[in-house]
Amino acid sequence: xxxxxxxxxxxxxxxxxxxxxxxxxxxxxxxxxxxxxxxxxxxxxxxxxxxxxxxxxxxxxxxxxxxxxxxxxxxxxxxxxxxxxxxxxxxxxxxxxxxxxxxxxxxxxxxxxxxxxxxxxxxxxxxxxxxxxxxxxxxxxxxxxxxxxxxxxxxxxxxxxxxxxxxxxxxxxxxxxxxxxxxxxxxxxxxxxxxxxxxxxxxxxxxxxxxxxxxxxxxxxxxxxxxxxxxxxxxxxxxxxxxxxxxxxxxxxxxxxxxxxxxxxxxxxxxxxxxxxxxxxxxxxxx
Amino acid sequence: xxxxxxxxxxxxxxxxxxxxxxxxxxxxxxxxxxxxxxxxxxxxxxxxxxxxxxxxxxxxxxxxxxxxxxxxxxxxxxxxxxxxxxxxxxxxxxxxxxxxxxxxxxxxxxxxxxxxxxxxxxxxxxxxxxxxxxxx
Numbered sequence: 001x002x003x004x005x006x007x008x009x010x011x012x013x014x015x016x017x018x019x020x021x022x023x024x025x026x027x028x029x030x031x032x033x034x035x036x037x038x039x040x041x042x043x044x045x046x047x048x049x050x051x052x053x054x055x056x057x058x059x060x061x062x063x064x065x066x067x068x069x070x071x072x073x074x075x076x077x078x079x080x081x082x083x084x085x086x087x088x089x090x091x092x093x094x095x096x097x098x099x100x101x102x103x104x105x106x107x108x109x110x111x112x113x114x115x116x117x118x119x120x121x122x123x124x125x126x127x128x129x130x131x132x133x134x135x136x137x138x139x140x141x142x143x144x145x146x147x148x149x150x151x152x153x154x155x156x157x158x159x160x161x162x163x164x165x166x167x168x169x170x171x172x173x174x175x176x177x178x179x180x181x182x183x184x185x186x187x188x189x190x191x192x193x194x195x196x197x198x199x200x201x202x203x204x205x206x207x208x209x210x211x212x213x214x215x216x217x218x219x220x221x222x223x224x225x226x227x228x229x230x231x232x233x234x235x236x237x238x239x240x241x242x243x244x245x246x247x248x249x250x251x252x253x254x255x256x257x258x259x260x261x262x263x264x265x266x267x268x269x270x271x272x273x274x275x276x277x278x279x280x281x282x283x284x285x286x287x
Numbered sequence: 288x289x290x291x292x293x294x295x296x297x298x299x300x301x302x303x304x305x306x307x308x309x310x311x312x313x314x315x316x317x318x319x320x321x322x323x324x325x326x327x328x329x330x331x332x333x334x335x336x337x338x339x340x341x342x343x344x345x346x347x348x349x350x351x352x353x354x355x356x357x358x359x360x361x362x363x364x365x366x367x368x369x370x371x372x373x374x375x376x377x378x379x380x381x382x383x384x385x386x387x388x389x390x391x392x393x394x395x396x397x398x399x400x401x402x403x404x405x406x407x408x409x410x411x412x413x414x415x416x417x418x419x420x421x422x423x
Contacts, residue, residue: 158289160306182390189365189393189423193328197321204317220289222298231298233310241313244320261395263327264365266320 017132021086024131025093028173029124033097037180041254042116049253050118057122061086064129064169067162068287082129090125091117123176126169130287163284167239170283171246171276178275179250188268196267203243203270203277208236210281220284239284243276244269327363336366338392338417343399345408352408355401356415360392366420367391373402376412391423 032038061083066076094117098104104113158166178184191199211220212231222231248269251257257265289298338360345354354373360366369392375383385402392398402415 160289160303160309163289164309185391185393186423189367189391193324193331196324197328200317200321200324220298230302233314234302234306235298235310237313237317238309241316244316259397259399260393263324264393264396266324270320270324 018085018089020131021089021128022093022131025090025124025128026097028127028130029090029093029120030097031177032120032123032180033094033101035180037182037254038120039098039103039116041180042119043112044255045115045119045253046255047115049255050115053122053253054118057087057125058083060169060172061125061129063165064126067166068129068132086128087121087125089128090121090123093128094120094124123173126173130173163235164238164242166283166287167280168242168246169287170279170281171243171273172250172279173283174275174279175243175247175250175272179247179256179272180254184251184272185256185268187271188264191267191271193263193267196270199270199274203274204236204240206274207239207243207277207281208232210278211236211284235284239280240273240277243273243280247272247276331363334362334364334394336360336364336392336394336420337362338366338369338420340371340415340417342413342415345413347407348403351403351405353401353403354408354413354415355399357397357399358389358392358417359397360394363394365391365393365423366417367423368419368421369398369417370419371400371402371415372418373404373413373415375404375406375408376414382406382411392420 062076062079065079065082065086095104098116098120104116188196208231212222212228220231220235222228248257251265251268251272256268260268338358341357341359343355343357345352347353356371356373358369358371367390369389371387371389373385373387374381383404383406385404387400387402389398389400404413
């Protein structure tokens with residue numbers, strides 16, 4: 001142990017962080033690695049939409065790394081470093097797994113191979129970052145972890161924008177899982193508008209219930225004397241709107257809304273927002 | 288703002304006005320969406336797909352003569368497994384028949400595809416139409 005610490009750098013700790021990142025990428029992105037539509041999307045996805053998705057992922061990872069990095073992140077530079085490592089781990093794990101299960105072959109054109117790895121690396125890189133936070137045990141030094149959002153009497157304050165951002169990450173994660181599948185559009189074709197309205201109300205109720213009503217660990221409480229509907233308007237409804245926006249973006253990226261009429265597109269967005277809303281609520285509890 | 292501590296998270300009692308504003312805008316957007324879908328729910332009838340096919344482009348490609356088409360569905364019911372048949376007519380005689388299947392033509396939406404003829408359509412008539420579908 002002592003031999004691995006040179007110039008104040010703990011190699012073992014760093015390697016553990018990398019291993020946790022890889023484990024996180026596998027844990028969170030394996031469902032996507034094993035989804036047929038995700039392989040095909042690598043071939044046919046519009047390259048400008050893929051490019052945009054890859055670009056959007058960069059600030060997302062940096063912001064996420066600022067909250068939960070491989071190492072104790074205090075500066076923007078460190079956050080950028082952690083985000084880069086996560087993106088790289090996402091690419092490596094996508095490439096290895098897809099090659100191991102026979103989806104990627106040597107005789108494919110470079111465009112296909114790069115496209116397939118690139119699209120999978122987005123959820124895998126988010127998984128790599130989450131792996132650090134969710135798989136990591138308590139470590140010496142974590143108690144002194146400085147959070148730039150400030151502390152008082154042992155509590156961390158999360159800004160309102162921070163809360164919405166974490167909801168967006170949670171929604172994006174679950175949306176990416178299911179948006180490429182055909183089931184999402186098939187469901188929207190089977191559903192009547194009445195079903196859609198029921199799903200909207202159910203999503204909002206589930207979201208609110210996840211965070212406030214059920215006493216999960218990490219659940220939120222209101223300060224004494226605050227009426228219950230305050231949280232609904234201030235957190236749950238904006239959160240649901242975030243889930244809707246994320247699901248719209250995912251469906252557009254995966255060509256599920258091309259040439260589709262407004263109402264039909266809206267119903268598809270509502271269907272995808274159900275997992276999105278649950279992801280957003282779960283992110284508030286977990287992250 | 289939300290305070291996190293070992294015992295959980297607590298929403299602060301005196302939020303910034305921006306939080307309320309965001310909440311109001313969100314509520315309005317969600318209600319507008321429910322309203323829009325609600326109007327569609329009231330106006331919808333028990334409909335069957337209404338498919339029409341239009342030729343978009345035809346040109347010679349390495350595999351033959353490619354005719355691209357667009358299927359529109361004017362009804363408020365989605366058709367799946369839409370079978371599109373293309374026929375090449377020389378006068379009344381059918382020279383060649385080709386078929387392709389579109390996965391979905393959603394309600395009030397369009398879907399595109401193509402059929403490939405081996406014979407040159409120049410000077411002949413191309414007839415393309417949907418000949419069958421299933422309900423999703």
